[in-house]
Each structure stands twice: as C-alpha cells, then as structure tokens.
Amino acid sequence: MKCRMCGFEFDETKLENRGCVSCGKHDNCNQVHCPNCGFGNHPEFEEEFEFIAKLKDKLRNRINGH
Template identity: 85%
Template sequence: MKCRMCGFEFDETELDNRGCISCGKHDNCNQVHCPNCGFGNHPEFEEEFQFITKLKDRFRKRKSGN
C-alpha cells in the first residue's frame, strides 16, 4: 500500500493492529495507518483514488499539450 499523505510504501499485512495507536475503534476500524506518518488510509478506497489520480494526470497532459 502507498500512503496517500506522504507517499511511503508499506505492506499493510505486516502491521500489528493495522498500525493503530489506540483510537478506541479497533473492532470496526477500516483504516490502515501509515508507519511513516500515521495517516489513516482506507484500503477500500484504493481503486477510487487510483482512478482519480489517472484522471488528474490525463487533464494535466491535455493542459500541457495546449
């Protein structure tokens, strides 16, 4: 997984407690916290963010081409 805040890449399956630091929502928390910056990433939104990133890149290419 790549952190959307700092860009650090890590394996979320190797984190203890999904990287949580006692927020109190361990039973129903769906975030994976980055071991570098602590940002809570949502794995289920990963595909949506990839789509948005591709869209932004496409717009940038069009803008720079004009």
C-alpha cells in the same frame, strides 16, 4: 500499500492493529495507518484514488499540451 499522505510504501498485512495505536477502535476501524506518518488510509478506496490520480494526470497533460 502506498500512503496517500506521504507516499511511503508498506505492507499493511504486517502491521499490528492495522498500524493504529491511539483510538482503540481496532474492531470497527476501516483505516490502515501509515507507519511513517500515521495517516489513516482507507484500503477500500485504493482503486478509486488510483483512477482519480490517472484522470488528473490525463487532464493535466491535455491542458499542458495546448
């Protein structure tokens, strides 16, 4: 997984308690916290964010091309 806040890449399956250390909601939490910056990433949104990033790049390239 790549953190959307800092860009750090990590294996979320190797994190104890999904990287969370503060709130204690491990059973109901749907976030994976980055071991580098602590940002709570939502794995279920990974594909959606990737699509949005690609769309933004296409629009940016189109604007810069004209």
